[in-house]
Amino acid sequence: xxxxxxxxYFNEEEFKWSVKNYFQTREQKVLFEVANxxxxxxxxxxxxxxxxxxxxxxxxxxxxxxxxxxxxxxDTKYIREERRKKGHLSDGELEYINLILEYANLxxxxxxxxxxxxxxxxxxxxFPGIPEFFQKLREDIEQDEIYKxxxxxxxxxxxxxxxxxxIRGTSIYPFLGDSETNDEGIYANEFDExxxxxxxxxxxxxxxxxxxxxKIIKKPYGEDxxxxxxxxxxxxxxxxxxxxxxxxxxxxxxxxxKLGIPFAVFNPNDEKSIYEARGLLKRNTVKYISVADFSPExxxxxxxxxxxxxxxxxxxxxxxxxxxxxxxxxSH
Numbered sequence: 001x002x003x004x005x006x007x008x009y010f011n012e013e014e015f016k017w018s019v020k021n022y023f024q025t026r027e028q029k030v031l032f033e034v035a036n037x038x039x040x041x042x043x044x045x046x047x048x049x050x051x052x053x054x055x056x057x058x059x060x061x062x063x064x065x066x067x068x069x070x071x072x073x074x075d076t077k078y079i080r081e082e083r084r085k086k087g088h089l090s091d092g093e094l095e096y097i098n099l100i101l102e103y104a105n106l107x108x109x110x111x112x113x114x115x116x117x118x119x120x121x122x123x124x125x126x127f128p129g130i131p132e133f134f135q136k137l138r139e140d141i142e143q144d145e146i147y148k149x150x151x152x153x154x155x156x157x158x159x160x161x162x163x164x165x166x167i168r169g170t171s172i173y174p175f176l177g178d179s180e181t182n183d184e185g186i187y188a189n190e191f192d193e194x195x196x197x198x199x200x201x202x203x204x205x206x207x208x209x210x211x212x213x214x215k216i217i218k219k220p221y222g223e224d225x226x227x228x229x230x231x232x233x234x235x236x237x238x239x240x241x242x243x244x245x246x247x248x249x250x251x252x253x254x255x256x257x258k259l260g261i262p263f264a265v266f267n268p269n270d271e272k273s274i275y276e277a278r279g280l281l282k283r284n285t286v287k288y289i290s291v292a293d294f295s296p297e298x299x300x301x302x303x304x305x306x307x308x309x310x311x312x313x314x315x316x317x318x319x320x321x322x323x324x325x326x327x328x329x330x331s332h
Contacts, residue, residue, distance in 0.1 A: 121169020
């Protein structure tokens with residue numbers, strides 16, 4: 001039994017079957033990790049644009065400065081293609097950021113500062129249920145009588161190809177982070193402000209999202225087979241990753257391959273968004289797809305809560321399983 005409604009969302013035999021069916025030669029390693037981790041934190045990791053936000057976070061910046069977004073992205077695409085012709089490979093993030101910095105230097109974008117980016121955060125338009133989703137789910141799980149007894153926690157993170165400072169200015173920022181590992185909960189493009197100008201300090205690409213996921217787990221990237229379990233603060237089987245499209249494929253794949261839950265959301269009013277989500281499901285890149293509506297009465301909220309409960313019940317199951325031999329020993 002893992003939750004206060006006396007119904008367990010976790011079944012060990014079903015879980016072992018799914019591990020054996022998918023992981024095969026790595027079956028014992030995965031089962032060992034799940035059964036022996038000390039982590040009681042469930043990780044919910046989100047892409048930002050078109051996953052949580054209805055718009056691209058750069059849109060308010062363009063509108064403030066009279067820039068046509070469509071033309072900007074077409075120029076970015078042209079620059080990227082020209083660079084590729086010269087043998088420079090890129091995901092596109094560097095080109096768009098450099099173009100924004102160039103616009104700022106030319107005065108096309110005015111007052112491009114950290115404060116401006118934070119202020120833009122308040123103009124981001126979220127899908128229904130955000131930010132209430134974060135507080136509601138945390139309360140439903142962490143205030144549950146049994147989950148509270150076992151110390152089950154939820155931590156939220158955002159991994160974005162956009163700007164970290166914009167995310168810090170949004171209404172979701174207070175909910176992000178993990179106090180256990182002193183993690184702010186934001187992995188995105190970072191700027192330093194020097195003499196009134198923004199200088200790119202860190203760039204986040206779609207392929208770097210996998211590095212961010214490893215940092216959330218708190219283990220050295222690329223050392224999966226060498227690192228011992230005690231060095232990890234969290235484990236991938238306790239993670240749900242939410243994204244919306246092809247740019248999330250590297251992250252979806254990593255989470256799926258490490259027994260986490262890849263979850264795609266789509267805009268029901270956008271045919272391309274629906275098409276991409278269905279494609280991700282058909283290719284087995286994700287385990288679930290659902291409408292980008294996070295309100296408490298939505299199917300997405302109910303489904304997410306049931307997945308979180310299954311993870312929580314599994315954590316409790318293995319805690320009890322480890323404690324049982326010790327208790328039996330004390331009774332003799």
